[in-house]
Amino acid sequence: MIAATLRRGARWLRWYLREVAGESAYDRYVAHAQADHPAEPVLSRREFERRRMDERDDRPESRCC
Amino acid sequence: MTTSEVRPPEDRPPEQPPPRSNLRNVVIWTAVAIVGAVAWAILALARGESVNAVWLIAAALGSYAIAYRFYARWIATRVLGVNDRRATPAERLNNERDYHPTDRRILFGHHFAAIAGAGPLVGPVLAAQMGYLPGTIWIIVGVIFAGGVQDMVTLFFSMRRDGKSLGQMAREEIGTVGGIAALVAVFSIMIILLAVLALVVVGALARSPWGTFSIAMTIPIALVMGFYLRVLRPGRVLETSVIGITLLLLAIVAGGWVDGSSWAEAFTLSPKTLVICLMVYGFFASVLPVWMLLAPRDYLSTFMKIGTIVLLAVGILLTAPVLQNEAVTKFATSGAGPVFAGSLFPFVFITIACGALSGFHSLIASGTTPKMIQKESQVRLIGYGAMLMESFVAVMAMAAASILDPGLYYAMNSPAGLLGTTAQSAAQAVTNLGFTITPDTLQSAAAAVQEQTLVARTGGAPTLAVGMSEIFSGFLGGATLKAFWYHFAIMFEALFILTTVDAGTRVGRFMLQDTIGNVWKPMRRVSWPPGVWGASAAVVGAWGYFLWTGVTNPLGGINQLFPLFGIANQLLAAVALTVCTTLLIKSGKVKWAWVTGVPLVWDAAVTLTASWQKVFSGDPMLGFFAQRERYANALDQGQVLAPAKNLDDMRAVVTNSTVDGILAAFFAILIVIVIGDAIRVWMRVLAARQPAELREAPFVESRIIAGSGLLPTAQERKQRQLVGVGRPGAGGDGLSADDLPDYGDTRGGGP
Numbered sequence: 001m002i003a004a005t006l007r008r009g010a011r012w013l014r015w016y017l018r019e020v021a022g023e024s025a026y027d028r029y030v031a032h033a034q035a036d037h038p039a040e041p042v043l044s045r046r047e048f049e050r051r052r053m054d055e056r057d058d059r060p061e062s063r064c065c
Numbered sequence: 066m067t068t069s070e071v072r073p074p075e076d077r078p079p080e081q082p083p084p085r086s087n088l089r090n091v092v093i094w095t096a097v098a099i100v101g102a103v104a105w106a107i108l109a110l111a112r113g114e115s116v117n118a119v120w121l122i123a124a125a126l127g128s129y130a131i132a133y134r135f136y137a138r139w140i141a142t143r144v145l146g147v148n149d150r151r152a153t154p155a156e157r158l159n160n161e162r163d164y165h166p167t168d169r170r171i172l173f174g175h176h177f178a179a180i181a182g183a184g185p186l187v188g189p190v191l192a193a194q195m196g197y198l199p200g201t202i203w204i205i206v207g208v209i210f211a212g213g214v215q216d217m218v219t220l221f222f223s224m225r226r227d228g229k230s231l232g233q234m235a236r237e238e239i240g241t242v243g244g245i246a247a248l249v250a251v252f253s254i255m256i257i258l259l260a261v262l263a264l265v266v267v268g269a270l271a272r273s274p275w276g277t278f279s280i281a282m283t284i285p286i287a288l289v290m291g292f293y294l295r296v297l298r299p300g301r302v303l304e305t306s307v308i309g310i311t312l313l314l315l316a317i318v319a320g321g322w323v324d325g326s327s328w329a330e331a332f333t334l335s336p337k338t339l340v341i342c343l344m345v346y347g348f349f350a351s352v353l354p355v356w357m358l359l360a361p362r363d364y365l366s367t368f369m370k371i372g373t374i375v376l377l378a379v380g381i382l383l384t385a386p387v388l389q390n391e392a393v394t395k396f397a398t399s400g401a402g403p404v405f406a407g408s409l410f411p412f413v414f415i416t417i418a419c420g421a422l423s424g425f426h427s428l429i430a431s432g433t434t435p436k437m438i439q440k441e442s443q444v445r446l447i448g449y450g451a452m453l454m455e456s457f458v459a460v461m462a463m464a465a466a467s468i469l470d471p472g473l474y475y476a477m478n479s480p481a482g483l484l485g486t487t488a489q490s491a492a493q494a495v496t497n498l499g500f501t502i503t504p505d506t507l508q509s510a511a512a513a514v515q516e517q518t519l520v521a522r523t524g525g526a527p528t529l530a531v532g533m534s535e536i537f538s539g540f541l542g543g544a545t546l547k548a549f550w551y552h553f554a555i556m557f558e559a560l561f562i563l564t565t566v567d568a569g570t571r572v573g574r575f576m577l578q579d580t581i582g583n584v585w586k587p588m589r590r591v592s593w594p595p596g597v598w599g600a601s602a603a604v605v606g607a608w609g610y611f612l613w614t615g616v617t618n619p620l621g622g623i624n625q626l627f628p629l630f631g632i633a634n635q636l637l638a639a640v641a642l643t644v645c646t647t648l649l650i651k652s653g654k655v656k657w658a659w660v661t662g663v664p665l666v667w668d669a670a671v672t673l674t675a676s677w678q679k680v681f682s683g684d685p686m687l688g689f690f691a692q693r694e695r696y697a698n699a700l701d702q703g704q705v706l707a708p709a710k711n712l713d714d715m716r717a718v719v720t721n722s723t724v725d726g727i728l729a730a731f732f733a734i735l736i737v738i739v740i741g742d743a744i745r746v747w748m749r750v751l752a753a754r755q756p757a758e759l760r761e762a763p764f765v766e767s768r769i770i771a772g773s774g775l776l777p778t779a780q781e782r783k784q785r786q787l788v789g790v791g792r793p794g795a796g797g798d799g800l801s802a803d804d805l806p807d808y809g810d811t812r813g814g815g816p
Contacts, residue, residue, distance in 0.1 A: 016170065016171070016174075017303055018303065019168060019171045020171055020174045020175065021302035021303050021306065021364065022300075022302055023300060023301065023302050023303055025300070026300055028161070029161060032161055045299050045300055046299040048299075048300070049294075049299035049300040050295070050299065053294075053295070053355065053356045053360060054354070054356070055162065056355045056360065057354055057355050057591075058575075058591050058592075059163065060355075060568060060571040060572045060575055061179065061429075061432065061433055061568065061572075062179070062255075062425075062428055062429060062432070062568060062569060062572045063179060063182055063363075063561070063564055063565040063568045063569065064179060064180045064181065064182050064184065064419065064423065064425045064426060064428075064429060064565070065182045065183060065184030065185075065258055065262060065418075065419045065423065065425055065565065065634070
C-alpha cells in the first residue's frame with residue numbers, strides 16, 4: 001500500500017519534472033508529426049531541440065523580480 | 066453525462082454543480098478560519114513578549130486558503146464569468162510552439178518561476194525596519210485583494226484576447242495616449258528594476274571573495290551546461306540540470322577554499338569593479354544566443370529557487386525561531402528610519418511590491434502564460450494561486466529578517482555613510498539609533514559566516530542570507546555549516562537576480578529595437594548585428610548608469626533607489642489595474658468594477674503620495690529636491706556635508722538627487738495620464754448605457770477535458786475514462802490515464 005503510493009508519487013514527480021523542464025516536448029512533437037503530417041519526415045531530436053532553442057533567441061521572456 | 070444534448074447559450078458558462086455544503090466541508094473551512102484567526106490575534110495582540118515565526122506562517126496560510134477558496138473563486142465565476150465550454154487560445158491556435166495547451170500544474174510551475182524572483186525576498190527585509198507587523202499585514206491583505214486579483218484578471222483578459230500584451234490592451238482598450246504612457250512605463254520600470262536588482266548583487270558580493278568566486282563560477286558552469294545540452298545530449302534538460310546543480314554546490318564549497326587561499330585577493334572586488342563586470346556580463350548575455358548562457362542559467366536558477374524556498378519553509382517550521390524584531394518600530398511613525406526614509410504610509414506599500422502587489426507580473430500574465438492555458442477556470446489556480454505562493458515567499462523573508470537581533474539588522478542595512486567603516490563606528494551608530502550591538506558581536510557575526518565585515522551590507526540579500534543560515538544551520542549541520550549556508554543563500558539570490566538581469570536586458574533590447582524600428586526600419590531586424598549591439602549597449606548603459614550612481618552615492622544606493630523601484634513597479638500595477646477596470650466596465654460589469662477599482666484607488670493613492678513626498682517634501686532625508694537644494698547650497702559655499710567626504714561626493718549627490726527627483730515626478734505624471742485617459746473612456750461607456758464593443762476572440766466550443774484546481778477532480782477522472790483520453794504520443798512508461806495528470810490533449814479532435 002505504502003510502496004504503491006510511493007511509486008505513484010515518484011512517477012508523478014518524474015512526469016512533472018520532465019514536463020516542466022520541457023524534456024517531453026520532443027515526444028509530443030513526434031506524436032503530433034506522425035498523426036497530423038504522416039507524409040513529412042520527422043526531425044531528429046538534435047535538430048528539433050536546436051530549432052526549439054533557437055526560437056527562444058527571438059522571443060525572450062521576462063523574469064520578474 | 067447527457068450534457069452534450071442540451072446546449073446552453075454559448076455566452077453562458079455551464080451550470081456549476083451545486084455547492085457541496087456538507088458537514089465535512091463546513092468543519093474543514095471552520096477549522097482553517099479558526100487557525101488563521103488565532104494566528105492573527107497572537108501577532109496583533111502580543112506586545113513585549115516573544116512571538117514565534119510559525120504564527121506568521123499560520124496567519125498567512127490560513128488567510129490564503131480562505132481567500133483562494135472563496136474570494137478568488139467568486140471573482141472567477143461571478144465577476145469574470147469563466148466559461149470552460151469556451152476554447153482557450155491555446156486550444157484554438159495550437160501550433161505546438163507558443164500556443165499550446167499545457168497541463169495546469171505545469172503551467173503553474175512555469176508561471177511561478179517567471180513571476181517569483183528576488184523581489185519578494187528583498188522588499189520585506191527592508192520593510193522590516195517598520196517592524197514585522199505592518200509589512201506582514203500588507204503582504205497578506207495586499208495579495209488577497211490586490212496582487213492576486215491583478216494577476217488573475219489580467220491573465221483572464223489577455224487570454225480572452227489571444228494573449229495580447231498589457232501594452233497592446235492599453236492601446237486598444239483605453240487609447241493611444243494611455244497606450245504610449247503604458248509602454249513608456251514598462252520600459253522605465255525595466256531599467257530601474259534591473260539597476261536595483263543588480264545593486265542588490267553588488268551589495269552582496271562586494272569585498273566577499275567567497276561569494277564573488279561562486280557567482281563567477283556560474284558562468285563557466287552555464288557554458289558547460291549549454292554545450293552539453295546543445296551538442297552532447299540534446300533536450301536532456303533534467304540530467305543537465307543535475308550536473309549543473311552539482312557543479313554549483315561544488316562552486317559554493319570551493320568558494321570557501323578560495324576564501325582562505327592566496328586567490329582571495331583576486332576575487333576581492335570593489336563595488337565599482339563589480340558594476341563594470343555586471344555590465345559586461347549583461348551585454349554579452351543579451352547578445353549571445355540563448356543556448357550558450359541564458360537558457361542553462363535559467364534552468365539552474367529555477368531549480369535552485371524552488372528547492373531553496375521549500376527548504377526555507379521546512380526550516381522555519383522545524384526550528385520555529387522566535388521573532389526578535391519589534392511588531393511596530395518607532396520608524397513607522399517618525400519616518401526617520403536609516404534603511405529607507407519616510408513613514409509607514411506610503412513607504413511600506415512601496416517597499417514591499419513583489420509579494421503583495423507587483424505590476425511587473427501583469428507583463429507575464431499577458432505574455433506567454435495566457436497562450437498556454439487549457440481552460441478558462443484555471444486562471445484562478447495559475448493567476449491567483451501562483452501569486453499566493455509568491456506572497457508566501459515574502460512572508461518567509463519577513464520572518465527570516467525578523468529573527469535577527471535588531472542591532473545586527475541596523476548595522477547591516479543602514480547606509481555606509483551613517484555607519485562608518487569599522488565595527489566600533491557601526492556599533493556607535495546603531496546605539497545612536499536606539500538599538501544595541503557591541504563591536505565584538507558584530508565581528509563574531511561576520512566571522513561566523515566567514516565574511517570580512519557585515520557592516521553596511523545593504524540591499525537585503527546579505528541580511529536574508531544571515532537569517533537563512535541561522536534557520537538552515539538550526540536543523541542541517543549546526544554552527545559548522547553556517548558559513549556554507551550563508552553563501553548558499555547569497556548564491557541562490559544572486560543567481561536568479563542575474564537571470565532577471567540577463568533576461569531583462571534582452572527583453573529591453575527587443576523593446577528598444579521594436580520602438581526604433583517604427584521610425585528606422587533596419588533596427589527592427591532582430592539579427593542585424595549593429596542593431597543588436599547598439600540596442601543592447603543602450604539598455605545596459607541605462608541600467609548601468611543608475612547602478613553606478615547607486616554604488617557611488619554617499620547617501621546609499623538602496624536608500625535612494627529602492628523607493629524609485631517601488632514607485633515604478635506600483636505604477637505598472639496601476640496601469641494593469643486600470644486596464645482591468647476599463648475592461649470590466651466595458652463588459653457591462655460596472656457593479657463589479659470595484660474588484661479591481663478598489664485596489665487601483667489604493668495603489669494610485671500610495672504611489673502618488675510616495676511620489677509627491679519624494680518630489681515635494683521639505684525634509685532633505687525624504688524629498689529629492691530638498692536634498693538637492695541642501696547639498697547645492699553647501700556646495701556653493703564650498704562646504705562638505707556628511708556623509709559626503711569631498712566636493713566630488715557633493716556634486717554626485719546633487720546630480721543624483723536631481724535625476725531621481727525628476728524620475729519620481731515623471732512616474733507620477735505617467736500614472737495620472739493613464740488613469741485620466743481611462744476615466745474618459747469609462748465616462749463614455751457609462752454615458753452610452755450599454756456594454757461597449759469588446760475585442761474578445763470569438764467563442765469556439767472547447768473539446769479539452771481538464772479540471773481547474775491542483776488535484777484532478779472526480780468528474781475529470783470519470784470523464785477521461787468515458788472518452789478514453791489516454792496519454793498521447795510517446796508512451797512506454799506504463800502509466801494509466803487514471804493516475805496521470807491530464808495533458809489536455811485535443812489531438813485527433815481539435816480544430
